[in-house]
Amino acid sequence: MNRQEIDKRIANLREILNLPEKSRIISRLSGGQQRRVSIAITMIHRPRLIILDEPTVGVDSILRHKIWQYLENLCQTNGQTVIITTHYIEEARSAAQVAFMNSGTILKQSAPNQLMSEYQCSTLEEVFLQLCNQHNKDKNNANFIEQSSDDSNNLGISNITPIENDLINTTNISSKRLDMTRVNAMLMKYWIFIKRKPQFIISYYTMVIITLCALNLIMGRDINGISVAVYNNDESPQRLSRMLIHSIDDKHITFVDYPDPESAVNSVRNGRNYLALQFKQNFSDAFETRVTDPFSATDEDVEESLIHLYLDISNAVIGLMSVKYLMNGFTNFMDKLGNEVGKPNLLDLITPLQITQIYHGNLKNLYNTFDLFGAPMLVMLVLLMPMLLSAFLMVTAKTNNTIERVFVSGVTSHEYYLAHVVVNILISLGLVVISMVVVFVVFNVEHQGSLVETFMLLFLQTLVGIAIGLAFSLILAHMVSVMISIMGLSMAIMMISGIVWPLEAIPNYFLIVTYMSPITEPIISMRNIMVRGWDYS
Template sequence: MTESPAIINSECNNNGAEEQVAVESRNLMLTYFDEGKTTTVLDKFNIKIPKGCVYALIGPSGSGKTTYLRSLIGLKILDAGETRLFGLTLGHPLLDIPGCGLGYMPQDTALNDNLTISEIINYFGALYRIPNKECKAKAKVLCQRLGLPEESRSIGQLSGGQKRRVSFICTLIHKPRLMILDEPTVGCDPIVIEVMWQCILEIARSFGTTVIVTTHYLEEARKTDMIGFMRKGHLLAQGSPAKIMNLYKVSSIEKAFAIMVKQDKIRRSITPPSGTLGTIKENKTTLEPSKSPFSSNNTFRLKTYLQIFLAVLHRVLLIYIKSKTYLIATTLLTLTLISLSAICFGPTPHNLDIGFINNESPVEYSHSFIHSINTHIINLVEYNDTGEAEDDMKAGKIRAYLTISLDYTEKMISKLTFSQGSSKINASLASRRLVTLYQLKADMHSVTIVHYLTKALNASAWRISRHVLHHPMLAQSPILNVDPIAEPELEEDQYNSRNYFIQVFTMHWSFFVFLYLSISTFHDDITTPLYERSISAGSTPTQFILSHLISSLLLPSLISLPVMICIIDIFHATAKGSLFLTWFIYLVNIVSAIVTAFLMATMKLDMFIVLCCASAYDFLSIFCGAGNISADALPYFMKPLTWVFPNKHNNEAMIRVMVHGDGLESPLVYKTVIYNLSYILLILYILRLILS
């Protein structure tokens, strides 16, 4: 019974010295449980790859090749087993893997279609900390050698084979000590494949780079120093191509592999592969500490971190700048939505044509009522009979008409003095009206008309009580209605558009425009293979998050001035407080939206489902107080939800600053700022945990 793979001596080490091991793995296990079924991806997998060797790992789809390679980089956590690279444990600082010590080319091209050839190569060159001039010079030579078009060509305009060549250049441009190529030649023509293999062999021979290649083209494996044959998660055999064929007495790699598969089936039918190999000994002499960028010098480590961060930031900025949808939406959509809201919920409507028929004869204090009507809002048109007024209203010439009762003054005095008995009042006066208003439809204009007619009636009653009854207090309402938002009430702003709605809609639309846009941009970037490839090149999730946050804030910062001009100068929003504090709350509101979007984008769901979740969040925030709805009216079990909607608190703070002129000394304002900063930091911390 053979439990470990057949090992045939390799020819990688030609100088007669003791062979050094680049990659060694023992007893690797990975099992998935899905819908009650168990799938074993790696089954006590063992492998040893010499340093400086070009190693081909071949096997059918689903045999575990890609999973194993991802585990070397740290992108896949296994259930059990041990792996050492150059004698050191995975993630050891001296390895610089992930980082400059690795060149990783995944099955997908892992490029960004919006960037050009030069931009994507320069991006990886910056991640690997290659000087810009040196990177451009190398890129030019490699592009010419691999037959690529001009470097200004967009990645999205390239064919599949051309994209793989660009991806190949990004893998080897920094001459790493370990290269992992997952099916690098798929979709390439034979001439290009030959050139790619020349590059692979050159870098291995000239710089001692260890290269691991997976391929479905078995004849390609003849070019390598060693071949490993995988099936169902374990290694069947490994050795040089010539010795493999000699061992099985065949003329091709395909025939040798076919024999191995048959033998493995027989072996598995007798007993499952098992066996435990000894612990791998640590080899501390295969790497020189001086070559690693990680040293005890904290200044050097910080410089390295900043170099990588700037590389990621530059790439993300290019994505945002080249996205026409994002640029148009951030600049025009926010201003358009705020403007439409300010217009629709704008100042009090005026010049409303209202007909009236004064039936009082002789005319006494009914003229007081007519003269008390605000003529800026209501334009009175006099009629002699109701029939004519009714016809004009139906024809659309007037919006409504009113009739004044025959004994207007007498009825008003009776109501104010209760000069008749209560029974008579109930029987006659209470059932008869001083003024009757006729309208065809009820809308905001109707509310405006009723509001100003009521004010005119109150003014008329006050004049009668003062001049006729000599007791003006009789007409005064026992309740003093003080506007909770702003005083004094402006006749031209009955619905507090300037004092409330413009501020609320500015915060609401800016929050949700950037919520939706940031979800889309972040989700698109984080779900692409380029993200994992960037991690393998040494970048971190923190750098990725901060790069997107800074890039997302760039345009809002630039358009914040036009937004402020729009709401203050064009729509005349009240602005009594500090403009800097107003701007700061506006930006804090957007940052809260952006980090919320990032958190939603990390959900492992389809983009459509994520946007549906964002819409649900939008509507729920409105009903939890972000709109013109009091959170105090919510059921007790809903009130804690208001703390996950920062825009609710931001609305209140914006109104306090702009309308009331409050500063940071106001408890509501500084508590809102503290809450938002805490919310942002908490979400960023959660994001880092998720992506790490």
């Protein structure tokens, strides 16, 4: 059918069945309206055989008459066969043939007028009563034809004609071919779903944006206001000890003075501070002697020049960042002291290690979000979101019996799955584009490699997520079990793929499992592209 013919038939059926506006959503219609829409969907393509189960239930007499009139017209003008089950016996007078059924047995089948004449009754209902009484008297009558029936007690049949075997065979053969018209219809169905529920796709993309914003704004950032206890027993004027304390960035470290070492250490033990510093009585003089004339420094001078640290690393991140800020402060302190004593390279004199060149990354911003967490989390995100979407759409279709109705209408399984994959790919393209815009445009994350290769890598990762989500939805029947399985798989993948801890720490015998993860290799490639600037070669 072309579009013009479809619109014409829709308009005709809307008038006959008194259907609501086309903009109305079927699930929000009343029961009677939904039944009439179902009838219209059944008849719009004018099949050779139409089977209707009580189509006139819940409709008024005028509409019932119009429905029967339309069905009679179909049989007379188009040669279609219509089989109707009904409890309204008298409306079956319009049928060419009537079969009365009771308890799964056809009692009698003939033309309505012939039945009323044979049993000398004025109504079909009286004929049915006589047949039931006769059937109850002799249930073992072998002349009765036994058939099964779902809940109906009588059946109206109009223009029963045999369906040729070659028609059935032709239909079966054609259904095996890929029909792009049916695929387009499925794509249109998804488009209508998204158009009617825009909040679904908006929330999908919004979750991605919120996740990336949280990742960039929270993870890997400097920590401010870490509480550190200080017991400074350095003799007056405490010149070097105070210089060291003032060299530490007070934005990150907040110092709290204590009168004795016990109270300072107890503040760490009791959780009030994460770190405690203790300067010995002769720290300034001993440290100056140790730096300016190390060979004359005694063991006592070395001991007095030490800064004793007491750490609480119950929160490992705060503990490590505290040490980092102290070391940065110590470097500043040594630069200041070197300038005072006329040795600008003082730190180099006491430190044998020297970093000559850093090829990839930034030592000063070691915990940068997208150097440390960004690349693996971005890969994980573009795997997890399409996985959830693919599984959600398929399980929803199975739960609502939409997929069964689609298959009954003639759509084959490979056509349905093709449309499902195409829709998920289109949505995933938007996911990758939005993710890259947020990361590399909005947050201006440094990227050493090719953005095209990054896009291709992330897009291929979405295809993996779509496939895994589809597999879960086909294996598991319920939404809850699918979601739990996907989240469980995601947690396992994160543990073994180098997101939480480097791959180099994983035992050799477990590496084969690690590299079976769908994100292990992509994470390595993503880091190589973003930080090292490598390409596919």
